[in-house]
Amino acid sequence: MxxxxxxxxxxxxxxxxxxxxxxxxxxxxxxxxxxxxxxxxxxxxxxxxxxxxxxxxxxxxxxxxxxxxxxxxxxxxxxxxxxxxxxxxxxxxxxxxxxxxxxxxxxxxxxxxxxxxxxxxxxxxxxxxxxxxxxxxxxxxxxxxxxxxxxxxxxxxxxxxxxxxxxxxxxxxxxxxxxxxxxxxxxxxxxxxxxxxxxxxxxxxxxxxxxxxxxxxxxxxxxxxxLPLPHRQYDKDAEGRITPIHPMRSLRILLAKDETPSRLAIAGAMGMLLGTLPLIAMHSIAIIIFCSFFRLSKITGLAVSQLCIPPLVPALCIEAGHYLRYDKFLTEISLQTLGYEAVDRFYEWVLGSLVLGPLFAIIIGIVIYVMAFTIKRFLDMKPQ
The missing domain is CATH 3.90.550.10 (Spore Coat Polysaccharide Biosynthesis Protein SpsA; Chain A)
Structure with missing residues (x-):
């Protein structure tokens, strides 16, 4: 027409x-x-x-x-x-x-x-x-x-x-x-x-x-x-009429059309990096802003950041930071070390996250890339 x-x-x-x-x-x-x-x-x-x-x-x-x-x-x-x-x-x-x-x-x-x-x-x-x-x-x-x-x-x-x-x-x-x-x-x-x-x-x-x-x-x-929710997309049916697509189907369509293994890997790596940093109550907002600005998958970034929920990753960062400061790990868990010395632990969290954050991000990025590449290759080989 x-x-x-x-x-x-x-x-x-x-x-x-x-x-x-x-x-x-x-x-x-x-x-x-x-x-x-x-x-x-x-x-x-x-x-x-x-x-x-x-x-x-x-x-x-x-x-x-x-x-x-x-x-x-x-x-x-x-x-x-x-x-x-x-x-x-x-x-x-x-x-x-x-x-x-x-x-x-x-x-x-x-x-x-x-x-x-x-x-x-x-x-x-x-x-x-x-x-x-x-x-x-x-x-x-x-x-x-x-x-x-x-x-x-x-x-x-x-x-x-x-x-x-x-x-x-x-x-x-x-x-x-x-x-x-x-x-x-x-x-x-x-x-x-x-x-x-x-x-x-x-x-x-x-x-x-x-x-x-x-x-x-x-x-x-x-x-x-x-909001980490996909927006409703619109497409045309066989007769050329404009119809809404279900949000979950919409997400699959977006992944099939626009996402690549490398972009998914970057989104996951940034979700891990920002999730590791001590951005208290700001992790999700930081990830969404970054992913939105660079047109990366918000769902991927937010999902990976859940791996950083306390106590495991913050504890690892504090241990790494403590080791960098004193050349030994923190072995005493008490009111003194976690309460009265909270400022020291936060500083060690920051210090440790600067070391472990990039490391965790690289590992997660490689894992996601390999998985996405394998899935994409399978889909490409699948008869249409």
Whole structure:
């Protein structure tokens, strides 16, 4: 089925630039303007243009404007929407690049990666981009160049399976994270960007309220990402319908598609290393952050770390640390050695873990690699 995108321009009081953006976008396909409760009469400036227009009676937020466009696109028989901001920041002449990209990968979300080497780039935009990029990687393990860019292409099917709660700017972060969890690809597409002089710039991003919403959203998403449970994945059945996959089956599919013996070995080794260190009450969080950031198996890392539950591994580390300090092992277990000298034992735990942690990690990594390699080889040899 060929791609058939609808170009969507959400607008809220951008009358000064709307007509120019709309006329340039119309050269590349059907255009829908979603007027999100504007009060500047700017929409009247495009009344003579042959495009689609939907108006909200009040300002509901950019996220809701995009969802309104999704419903209209479905009724028009479209397969994708391409969103572009109405403030003139983006260049509609780059829309063909998005059309070509979705033709090659119709089930991926493409996000325009803005070139920030030009003039008048706000420092807040640079910081906001780096901030959001970091949290996306923690939450999904995916590295994207410009999470906050509004120049994007979405397949409509994503909005069938991904449920969002944010109606405003935070929506653009939420949809990326949840789409990635559902199994959809997120891809960069380089774009140019234009920022006018600060006194000419029109932005409706509320630095206090919208940043607070994004921070609260990131907190919720990160907490969910920390749970050592697989996210529900989606696939297509024999008839092309999008269907959910059971979480356990989803885990097997992910392991079959993405994991390799070496990556499983690294995840297990890091789980062992971090589990050995005296990160009291922080082991699971440290392992999940590390594995999420580097797209390693959280399940493997957490499972291996259970081998480090007291008392065995901490006791071995304390013994090793005591030997390094005094050239002899600790043989007296009493209130004096474990109570009054607790600070000394903790120091020895730290010292011993720095020696035994890497050793245990190497051993576990080798064991997991051999096991995974053997299983993978068996599966490869098994008749399909």
């Amino acid at each position: 060929p791609v058939n995108p609808l170009i969507v321009i959400p607008v809220f009081n951008h009358g000064a630039s709307l007509r120019d953006v709309a006329k340039r976008a119309m050269k590349y396909g059907d255009v829908l303007i979603v007027d999100d409760g504007s009060t500047d009469s700017g929409v009247a400036e495009i009344s003579d243009l042959e495009l689609n227009l939907i108006s909200h009676d009040e300002n509901l937020g950019k996220g809701q404007a995009i969802l309104t466009a999704v419903e209209k696109a479905r009724k028009m028989g479209k397969t994708h929407i391409i969103t572009i901001d109405a403030d003139g920041q983006h260049f509609p002449e780059e829309i063909p690049n998005f059309i070509e990209a979705i033709s090659q990968s119709p089930e991926a979300i493409f996000v325009g990666s803005r070139d920030f080497t030009g003039q008048n780039i706000p420092g807040s935009s640079k910081f906001g981009r780096s901030f959001s990029n970091f949290w996306l990687r923690v939450q999904t393990g995916i590295k994207l160049s410009d999470v906050q860019s509004g120049f994007r292409a979405y397949p409509l099917e994503i909005f069938t399976v991904v449920k969002t709660s944010e109606p405003r700017y935070a929506f653009e972060v939420e949809i990326l994270v949840k789409a990635a969890w559902a199994g959809y690809e997120l891809k960069d597409l380089p774009i140019k960007v234009f920022y006018p002089e600060p006194e000419e710039r029109v932005s409706h991003f509320d630095a206090l309220k919208d940043n607070l919403r994004i921070s609260l959203l990131n907190t919720r998403l990160t907490m969910r990402a920390f």
